[in-house]
Amino acid sequence: MTRKINLDLSSVENREMRLGSIISWDGSASELAEASNYDIRGQKRTGEGGGCAGKKGPGCKLCELNMPFNQQTMCNHSIVGCQVGNIPDCILIEHSPIGCSAIHPRFNLGYRIGLMRRGKEVKNLQIVSTNLLERDMVFGASDKLRRSIRDAYERFNPKAIFISMSCSTAIIGEDIESIAMEMEGELNIPVIPLFCEGFRSKHWSTGFDISQHGVVRQIVNKNPQKQKDLINIVALWGTDYFTELLKPLGLRVNYLIDMASFDELAQASEAAATATFCHTLGSYMATALEEKYGVPQVNASQPYGFAGTDDWLRAIAKIMGKEEIIEEYIASEHARVLPKIQELREKLKGIKGFVSTGSSYAHGMISVLRELGIEVNGSIVFHHDPVYDSGHTEQNTLKHLVDNYGDIEHFTVSKTQQFQFYGLLKRVNPDFIIIRHNGLAPLAAKVGIPAFAMGDEHFPVGYDGIIRVGEALIEILARKKFNQVLQRHVKLPYTDWWLSQADPFILAKHPEILEEGKQ
Amino acid sequence: MTEKKKVKKSNSIVHSRYGCAIGAVNSVAAIPRGIPIANCGPGCADKQYFMLSFSNGFQGAGYSGGGALPSSNIGENEIVFGGQNKLDDLIKSALKIMDGDLFVVLTGCAGELIGDDVGAVVKGYQEKGYPVVYAEAAGFKGNNLIGHEIVVKAIIDQYVGDYNGEKEKGLINLWFEVPYFHTNWRGDYIEIKRILEGAGFKVQVLFGSEAKGPDEWKGIPKAQFNLVVSPWVGLETAEHLKEKYDQPFLHIPIIPIGEEATTAFVRKVVDFAGIDKEKSEAFIEEEAARYYYFLEHFSEFFSEYWFGLPAKFTTVADAAYNLAITKFFTDQVGLIPVRQIITDNTPEKYRDRIRELYRNISEGISLEVDFIEDGYQIEAEVKKVDYGSSVPLILGSSWEDDVVKELGGILVPISTPVTSEVVINRSYIGYNGALTLLEKVYSATVK
Numbered sequence: 001m002t003r004k005i006n007l008d009l010s011s012v013e014n015r016e017m018r019l020g021s022i023i024s025w026d027g028s029a030s031e032l033a034e035a036s037n038y039d040i041r042g043q044k045r046t047g048e049g050g051g052c053a054g055k056k057g058p059g060c061k062l063c064e065l066n067m068p069f070n071q072q073t074m075c076n077h078s079i080v081g082c083q084v085g086n087i088p089d090c091i092l093i094e095h096s097p098i099g100c101s102a103i104h105p106r107f108n109l110g111y112r113i114g115l116m117r118r119g120k121e122v123k124n125l126q127i128v129s130t131n132l133l134e135r136d137m138v139f140g141a142s143d144k145l146r147r148s149i150r151d152a153y154e155r156f157n158p159k160a161i162f163i164s165m166s167c168s169t170a171i172i173g174e175d176i177e178s179i180a181m182e183m184e185g186e187l188n189i190p191v192i193p194l195f196c197e198g199f200r201s202k203h204w205s206t207g208f209d210i211s212q213h214g215v216v217r218q219i220v221n222k223n224p225q226k227q228k229d230l231i232n233i234v235a236l237w238g239t240d241y242f243t244e245l246l247k248p249l250g251l252r253v254n255y256l257i258d259m260a261s262f263d264e265l266a267q268a269s270e271a272a273a274t275a276t277f278c279h280t281l282g283s284y285m286a287t288a289l290e291e292k293y294g295v296p297q298v299n300a301s302q303p304y305g306f307a308g309t310d311d312w313l314r315a316i317a318k319i320m321g322k323e324e325i326i327e328e329y330i331a332s333e334h335a336r337v338l339p340k341i342q343e344l345r346e347k348l349k350g351i352k353g354f355v356s357t358g359s360s361y362a363h364g365m366i367s368v369l370r371e372l373g374i375e376v377n378g379s380i381v382f383h384h385d386p387v388y389d390s391g392h393t394e395q396n397t398l399k400h401l402v403d404n405y406g407d408i409e410h411f412t413v414s415k416t417q418q419f420q421f422y423g424l425l426k427r428v429n430p431d432f433i434i435i436r437h438n439g440l441a442p443l444a445a446k447v448g449i450p451a452f453a454m455g456d457e458h459f460p461v462g463y464d465g466i467i468r469v470g471e472a473l474i475e476i477l478a479r480k481k482f483n484q485v486l487q488r489h490v491k492l493p494y495t496d497w498w499l500s501q502a503d504p505f506i507l508a509k510h511p512e513i514l515e516e517g518k519q
Numbered sequence: 520m521t522e523k524k525k526v527k528k529s530n531s532i533v534h535s536r537y538g539c540a541i542g543a544v545n546s547v548a549a550i551p552r553g554i555p556i557a558n559c560g561p562g563c564a565d566k567q568y569f570m571l572s573f574s575n576g577f578q579g580a581g582y583s584g585g586g587a588l589p590s591s592n593i594g595e596n597e598i599v600f601g602g603q604n605k606l607d608d609l610i611k612s613a614l615k616i617m618d619g620d621l622f623v624v625l626t627g628c629a630g631e632l633i634g635d636d637v638g639a640v641v642k643g644y645q646e647k648g649y650p651v652v653y654a655e656a657a658g659f660k661g662n663n664l665i666g667h668e669i670v671v672k673a674i675i676d677q678y679v680g681d682y683n684g685e686k687e688k689g690l691i692n693l694w695f696e697v698p699y700f701h702t703n704w705r706g707d708y709i710e711i712k713r714i715l716e717g718a719g720f721k722v723q724v725l726f727g728s729e730a731k732g733p734d735e736w737k738g739i740p741k742a743q744f745n746l747v748v749s750p751w752v753g754l755e756t757a758e759h760l761k762e763k764y765d766q767p768f769l770h771i772p773i774i775p776i777g778e779e780a781t782t783a784f785v786r787k788v789v790d791f792a793g794i795d796k797e798k799s800e801a802f803i804e805e806e807a808a809r810y811y812y813f814l815e816h817f818s819e820f821f822s823e824y825w826f827g828l829p830a831k832f833t834t835v836a837d838a839a840y841n842l843a844i845t846k847f848f849t850d851q852v853g854l855i856p857v858r859q860i861i862t863d864n865t866p867e868k869y870r871d872r873i874r875e876l877y878r879n880i881s882e883g884i885s886l887e888v889d890f891i892e893d894g895y896q897i898e899a900e901v902k903k904v905d906y907g908s909s910v911p912l913i914l915g916s917s918w919e920d921d922v923v924k925e926l927g928g929i930l931v932p933i934s935t936p937v938t939s940e941v942v943i944n945r946s947y948i949g950y951n952g953a954l955t956l957l958e959k960v961y962s963a964t965v966k
Contacts, residue, residue: 075563147529166628493554
């Protein structure tokens with residue numbers, strides 16, 4: 001089998017090159033699933049067939065709608081900060097001017113809540129900025145980096161140090177890899193260079209891969225002693241619902257990467273399996289651990305809704321050799337939650353929802369809403385991966401959604417572009433939105449639509465997740481009163497011309513409109 | 520006396536307390552119908568939003584900031600082949616899509632390092648009469664306070680332009696707190712405008728809920744003078760305006776808090792302007808009467824509370840808030856300042872003047888202020904202080920949360936970042952704000 005992930009290299013190939021990921025598309029979910037050609041791309045990933053990916057095989061190319069207008073978004077440098085910057089006994093050094101570290105107070109909020117959710121000591125995060133200035137751009141900044149690495153070592157006594165590259169240090173050609181090697185020799189702890197400059201990938205999710213790559217390459221135990229009851233869950237900051245869900249299978253959960261200690265990361269290679277709440281997030285790490293250390297990854301969609309959770313539990317039971325007990329567990333869980341879910345379906349009758357989250361997470365989220373009888377005929381994903389790193393067809397989450405829960409008429413790929421959101425909402429006129437990432441909810445708020453900010457990403461997981469979401473939605477829908485007040489009194493920052501456009505992608509299809517002069 | 524120790528010099532910063540120059544996109548968003556355009560990588564403007572708005576009292580980004588903010592999101596292609604075409608597309612489409620009256624392009628690190636000629640792109644629009652200006656605001660140039668002044672100057676030079684007309688007596692341009700960065704700026708602008716108008720002035724506040732948009736900026740050259748109410752931010756602007764429009768300025772480095780300071784402030788501005796004193800004195804009388812009505816009530820709590828009140832306090836904040844709040848508690852409330860740390864990387868040339876203000880903070884009290892930006896060192900310094908027999912009071916940022924817990928103290932957030940409070944229109948300055956500040960500190964005490 002060809003290796004999909006090359007751990008010999010310090011840098012990661014971007015998602016758009018590796019997977020053919022796109023950030024701008026409009027159509028139905030079934031069309032996107034078909035155009036993605038997951039299976040054929042998957043063969044390319046696994047090396048089992050001819051396959052194709054990205055530019056190499058025009059038959060597989062996903063067409064993108066290139067818009068001339070963009071609004072601010074996140075970058076993969078940010079993602080690295082909220083991944084390896086959230087390891088309590090390791091330190092991240094951001095080799096950059098101070099502005100690249102301006103999001104730390106926000107990350108600190110998430111980190112502290114995450115520590116609390118996992119029962120760990122709640123403390124501020126510690127990320128070091130090398131704080132570069134204009135003269136460093138001219139004369140280079142390697143000595144400042146060395147100095148910050150030593151500062152980090154003396155101040156915090158970390159078990160490993162990560163270094164993240166920024167736009168400016170990448171452009172001036174800072175050699176963080178050589179410095180990392182040199183300092184690793186001096187300090188005798190792993191020093192891990194991460195090539196995550198903001199301009200590098202068109203989507204921030206490449207930052208997940210970069211973080212995971214560094215952890216698997218330089219922290220994970222290279223001589224693993226297998227722990228048969230340990231399962232890796234590649235996660236973010238979510239509440240620990242997985243322990244309960246996996247208890248009947250006798251599994252202990254090892255969450256990666258946020259809030260995990262160095263030792264918890266190191267034992268990732270010792271686990272019996274790797275799973276995740278979101279393949280967009282977890283696929284790279286799961287595949288790397290599978291290839292390098294033979295840790296099998298769960299070959300299923302994701303644990304959302306009945307169909308997704310059933311399949312997911314079965315796949316884990318298969319790896320663990322516990323197929324004999326799983327059907328009984330699934331049946332008893334269905335019986336347990338169904339009455340409550342039916343009650344919620346009654347209460348939520350006639351309600352329309354809209355999901356705008358990261359890619360495969362949205363697929364799971366829509367499943368949960370449809371289990372609750374909520375109509376979903378519009379959704380945004382912030383990017384789309386036509387295939388995941390594993391290439392396993394069972395992980396095709398979009399197809400799983402369409403096959404089990406039906407099509408979504410308006411399924412849009414748009415990277416938190418608020419100006420498009422108005423038209424997208426107008427097409428389907430939902431009663432609420434479910435949202436992750438910032439930038440979009442404020443617009444929904446001003447057009448009368450309340451937002452459920454899904455801050456605890458594990459909230460919808462499993463059978464109980466369906467109930468949790470249903471109950472929370474009833475509370476969210478009450479806020480419509482507030483949003484209608486706003487709608488009556490607050491103006492949007494867009495021209496009437498733009499707000500009157502029926503197609504939020506019109507400028508990609510007809511760029512000549514811009515040549516007509518202002519209004 | 521406070522124990523002094525020479526701080527070890529290092530470039531490293533942990534727990535940063537400001538954004539970078541591109542953070543001034545928020546200053547543009549603070550101008551009604553002003554539209555910032557970030558010409559930088561993806562992530563830059565987003566990060567600044569999180570430092571200056573979200574993690575700073577959850578202020579919200581308003582009309583054109585936050586998710587609405589146009590950005591070129593420079594990618595690998597622009598790094599290799601240049602970003603001018605992409606920027607041109609962005610400006611062209613922003614003019615069509617965004618409903619605004621002034622568009623300000625701020626170029627960040629990537630754009631500046633690859634050497635795009637942003638000026639040439641923007642000039643094309645200026646020549647066609649579009650209200651577009653550009654500013655070089657790369658993060659390596661300095662923090663968001665520096666960026667704020669770069670942007671203000673760009674708007675004055677490229678949008679306001681030349682003026683040879685009359686000046687209007689009693690009309691003031693206000694150069695005051697930095698929008699979004701100063702956590703209470705929205706409420707503070709309301710209070711200071713209320714005070715100056717009460718004293719008989721007309722005020723061009725330029726930013727926030729009381730501002731009038733780009734037209735008000737066009738009126739800048741007509742003002743009788745520029746009023747800088749800040750230790751250092753705004754001075755470059757005032758110097759520039761003096762040069763450009765032959766406009767004098769009055770510099771009041773300490774933002775007034777409390778009746779005595781605010782009344783002195785009003786009289787100073789009135790004297791400088793030479794306007795009639797009748798209106799201002801009547802205003803002062805009314806304000807003072809109300810202030811002491813409330814202070815009298817408060818004084819009962821202050822003198823009778825059995826269960827302990829803080830006595831010694833530390834301030835950790837940017838120069839403007841640090842100076843104003845230290846002065847108020849030292850000079851008007853009689854608390855004992857034990858450690859003052861300024862965190863905004865005040866340019867070296869202003870530091871001595873600021874040190875002098877601390878040395879004369881109140882009769883019989885002389886303070887030595889520290890300038891430290893690195894949170895690791897700041898928190899270590901806060902911890903080292905001897906707070907005596909009463910509960911330590913720390914007026915700082917949310918980064919001080921852990922160290923204040925260790926000290927068993929009270930943290931009242933006054934400086935960026937603030938993640939434990941939601942701020943809407945409150946103010947801690949002037950006549951009304953002082954009472955709110957007392958409420959805040961002593962509510963935290965009795966909690």
